[in-house]
Amino acid sequence: MSFFREIEQSFHDLQSRRNFLSRTSLGLGAAALSGLLNADKSWAGKERGAAAPEVEMPLGKPHFSPKVKRVIYLFQSGAPSQLDLFDYKPRLETMWGQDLPESIRKGQRLTGMTAGQSKFPLAASAFRFDRYLDGKMWMSELIPHISSISGEATFIRSMYTEAINHDPAITFFQTGSEQGGRPSWGSWVSYGLGSDNQNLPSFVVLLSKGRGGDQPLYAKLWSNGFLPSVHQGVVFRSGPDPVFYLNNPGGIDKVTRRRMLDALTELHDLQYKKVLDPEISQRMAQYEMAYRMQTAVPETLDISKEPDYIFDMYGEESRKPGTFAANCLLARKLAEKDVKFIQLYHQGWDQHGNLPKDIQIMTKSVDQASAALVMDLKQRGLLDETLVIWGGEFGRGAYSQGKLTRENYGRDHHPRCFTIWMAGAGVRKGFVYGSTDDFSYNIAENPVHVHDFQATVMHLMGINHEQLIFKHQGRRFRLTDVSGKVVDGILA
Structure with a gap:
């Protein structure tokens, strides 16, 4: 025996x-x-x-006094064209159809979709731009609502990344590495700071689409990687079962559970x-x-008691579960419940062709709700402790992919420079940081790398990005890997 x-x-x-x-x-x-x-x-x-x-x-507590209590990250998957939204370049109009000068391109790497082109005809935006922020910022007619809240935001026009294709570029933004397997940004925050609400996850993910046929999203973007599994992002879905397997099966009540x-x-x-x-x-x-979420989640996701003026503010789409507008409204409710990292992914921005038509579909799906979220947080006194981030994984090139006409053009991926904006706690209001050349092809001043951006947001949350580490397989890992510096110029 x-x-x-x-x-x-x-x-x-x-x-x-x-x-x-x-x-x-x-x-x-x-x-x-x-x-x-x-x-x-x-x-x-x-x-x-x-x-x-x-x-x-x-950590148990931040390294130093935080300016940001929570983050709402409105990630625009597929890469919005900065040239058609935020970075007006009148020289493209005067040089319309001419080849991008080699002195500008400098032999830089291209994707396989345009590397074979013999010509790179310059394409000015098909849309009108107007001045905002005392003439410091040009904004497209496609985003009138975002333009109206520009006084609350900091615009970084000099973002750049190394990744040139979608999957590694999105993975890089969300995990600090182009290769999968690393912990996501929200997981690092959860691991370092914990949560302010015992009944909801500290890291919540919401998904939506503006149009079909775009690049897919994978769970590795909100994975805990090698961090403890409780730090994985929890996807809240539309419908009667917002979190899979959360409800009790038939015949099992709360006492039995x-x-x-x-x-x-x-x-x-x-x-x-x-x-x-x-x-x-x-x-x-x-x-x-x-077990605790079985009560907290249905209550949090219930928007039936929201007044009509709130739905009017976010737009009619906010009444339709699973849309970007509805998710923005849920993000506000999650912020009210002290969820620390709220990640929205909105697909549809990959416009290699037919850009003038498709970008109108996308801006219509996000413009009003993005601005409404900022103003809703402000009217509730939450914007002073919440940071809202809006942007994609890289930008778009100044030349047309394929045939160029006045009515139609496409733009290939462009990692060399692009625009994101942030509003809320810790950042300057009505401020523009960085600039690009006459073609929005290269950065002219104040470059901001993805790791710099990550380091800055972590700093605003009271975290020294160099000190939040996890030892795995004999190496000390962190979100920003071995680089990244805080961008002091955008801090309030």
Whole structure:
């Protein structure tokens, strides 16, 4: 009998984390229920007196006094054309159809979609631009609502990145690396700062589309990577089941679920004492969070009590679940509930051809709601502690991809310079930072790299980006990898 006991003990000691967790998850869809960790360090053990390990929280509090309590990141997937929205270049009109000078292009790398072109005909924007911010900023007629809140925003016209194709470029913005597998930005924030709400995840993701046929998005963009699994972004979907596997299955009520979790906690206690795997406590924190979310999520996502003037502010699309406008309204509600990192992804901006028509579809889907979110936060006193970010993964080139006519043109990817804007806590109001050359092809002054941008936002949240690290496979990792500096020029 002792022989079999030794085998049983060896099996438990050697059992991998993955096997154990998969065997004990009981079909709760744990990966989909990843969320908050730090607000409930003792998971369920405190209620029952169980000896439970605390969930890791490296900072516990910011490195220094933060100016930003939460971030709402309106990511425009597919790369909006700065030339048709924010970076007016009248010289493109005077040189319309002429070849982009080699002295400007300087042999820079092109995508496979235009590398074979023998000519690079310059394409001026088809849309009218007007001056704002005392003439410091030109804004397209396509975005009248965003233009109206320009006095609340900082525009960075000198962003740049190394990535030239969508997947690595988006991954770089969201994780600090062009290759998948690294923790996402929101996961780093969750890992470092925890949460201010015990009943909702600290990192929430909302998805929408402006038009079909655009580049896909992958879960690696909101993954926890090698950080503890409770820091993974939680996707809130439209419809009756906003978080997969959150609702109790048929025949299971809240009391039964509570008893099941209590029993599961006891089993996890026993297993933790045997294998000392910290992921066990992380997983139980997820289960407990899912239990609390069953009440908190439906309440938070219920917009039926919003007054008509709010829907009028965000636009008619805000009444349709799953649209960008509806997600902007949900982002405000999540901000009110102290969710720390709220990530919206809006697809449809990849316009290699037929840009004049397609960009109108996209701007119509985001313009009013983006501006409304800023003003709604302001009227509720939340803008002073919230940072709203708007932008894509790179910009668009000054020359036309394929045939150029006055009515139609397309633009290829352009990582050398593009525009993003931010509004709210910690950044200057009505401010323009950086500039580009006459073709919006190269940066003329004040370049801002993606890692600089990440370092700056982390700084505003009270985090020294060089000190929030995680050791993995013998190396110390951080969001900004081995570079990045705070852009002091945009700070309020």
